[in-house]
Amino acid sequence: MPSRLAERLAQHTPGAHAKKTFFVNSGAEAVENAVKIARAHTGRRVVAALDHAFHGRTSLTMAMNHRVAPYGTSFGPFAPDVQRVPNSYPIRDGLTGAQAAARTIEYLEQRIGTADLAAIIAEPIQGEGGFVVPADGYPPALQEWATQNGVVFIADEIQAGLGRTGTWFASEFFNLVPDLVLTAKGIADGLPLAGITGRAEIMDSAHPGGLGGTFGGNPVSIAAAHAVLDLLETGAPFAQAARIERTLTDGLQSLAQKHVVIGYIRGYGAMIAFELLEPGTTIPLAGLASQIAAHAAKRGVLLLTAGSYGNVIRFLPSLAVTNEQIEVALEVIGEALAAYNVA
Known part of the structure; x- marks a missing residue:
């Protein structure tokens, strides 16, 4: 009712x-x-x-x-x-x-x-x-x-x-x-x-x-x-969101150690994003987010770009997404960054 x-x-x-x-x-x-x-x-x-x-x-x-x-x-x-x-x-x-x-x-x-x-x-x-x-x-x-x-x-x-x-x-x-x-x-x-x-x-x-x-x-x-x-x-969905947050943020922080263009990781639960910036600055790195999304799509991973400057990749997965699926997405993102010779 x-x-x-x-x-x-x-x-x-x-x-x-x-x-x-x-x-x-x-x-x-x-x-x-x-x-x-x-x-x-x-x-x-x-x-x-x-x-x-x-x-x-x-x-x-x-x-x-x-x-x-x-x-x-x-x-x-x-x-x-x-x-x-x-x-x-x-x-x-x-x-x-x-x-x-x-x-x-x-x-x-x-x-x-x-x-x-x-x-x-x-x-x-x-x-x-x-x-x-x-x-x-x-x-x-x-x-x-x-x-x-x-x-x-x-x-x-x-x-x-x-x-x-x-x-x-x-x-x-x-x-x-x-x-x-x-x-x-x-x-x-x-x-x-x-x-x-x-x-x-x-x-x-x-x-x-x-x-x-x-x-x-x-x-x-x-x-x-x-x-x-x-x-x-x-309470089960809240626990799932917390699991997704841990898996995503840990994986993104590992990627950020290899690729300094990942300048800002943020969010809570199953609402996580990273911002692509010119290394050592807060200047938006325009265009790379769409390139990463295009590369990922060819590998069967659908990513959302966002942000007023078009330099954000955001994760908004189902709360049923598995850690293994998240790891695949992170691996593909790493491939994309390497493919475009981004340090």
């Missing part, structure tokens, strides 16, 4: 406050409805998204993405009242979480202003942006500022949530308690379902009939989501 699933999401999302959930079909639809709810609650219009973010391919979410190409190319004009602000990207900015938060907050206050700001939306660990993990202290500092200024803080957990990082939600790594939490992707194991779970007083802000949809929360998807939560509640 949808009501029981809402109760379970309220139990497992961060925070002990009263919560409500609205079910829709996709991640982008969850983002759009979260923005509607935040605007209704605050009476304000502007939404702030972080640099290197990705939130979807609909009209509104295209405007929220960091990269225009390929997601927004030829599809404009884009929705107004969306502003992008600096994020925390430790390998690039060299800032502590407090310093990065101060920079973001200064931008919010000076370039946008609190009078018109309805919401800040953030992926606790950015997905398409290259699995960017913010410096410790950054997300809760933004949350604290948002609360003090009546701004709704939205955590886009569509990719990182529900076991992917070895916890229920990636927000937990940062002691972050968002006002609204967005779920999709793995919530129904591939069936169309997404949710907005948030503080009851915020969720109640939309007027009757303002939120809705023909197929949101359909019974088959709801049943699948209950099965997913049943499995997560055993």
Whole structure:
């Protein structure tokens, strides 16, 4: 039942406050409805998204993405009242979480202003942006500022949530308690379902009939989501994610000792990435990631490239992937680096 699933999401999302959930079909639809709810609650219009973010391919979410190409190319004009602000990207900015938060907050206050700001939306660990993990202290500092200024803080957990990082939600790594939490992707194991779970007083802000949809929360998807939560509640997927993290990071660190272009390994659980950099610098090594992926594809290994500079290889495997399969992928990556004469 949808009501029981809402109760379970309220139990497992961060925070002990009263919560409500609205079910829709996709991640982008969850983002759009979260923005509607935040605007209704605050009476304000502007939404702030972080640099290197990705939130979807609909009209509104295209405007929220960091990269225009390929997601927004030829599809404009884009929705107004969306502003992008600096994020925390430790390998690039060299800032502590407090310093990065101060920079973001200064931008919010000076370039946008609190009078018109309805919401800040953030992926606790950015997905398409290259699995960017913010410096410790950054997300809760933004949350604290948002609360003090009546701004709704939205955590886009569509990719990182529900076991992917070895916890229920990636927000937990940062002691972050968002006002609204967005779920999709793995919530129904591939069936169309997404949710907005948030503080009851915020969720109640939309007027009757303002939120809705023909197929949101359909019974088959709801049943699948209950099965997913049943499995997560055993704790087994979290253990699998931890195993994958150990195997991947150990293997990548070994590769990095041989190939100095592997400049930055990051992530949690089954959400791990490495960034390719000019040796001894933080300059993105453009083009090599796609070459590695092309080489791997010829060997039967499918890799995802990512990052705003196209220099990241990301691993987003099934939690059922074996250590042996991971070792094969790492071996193929090593072959690719050697084939392109990369030290």
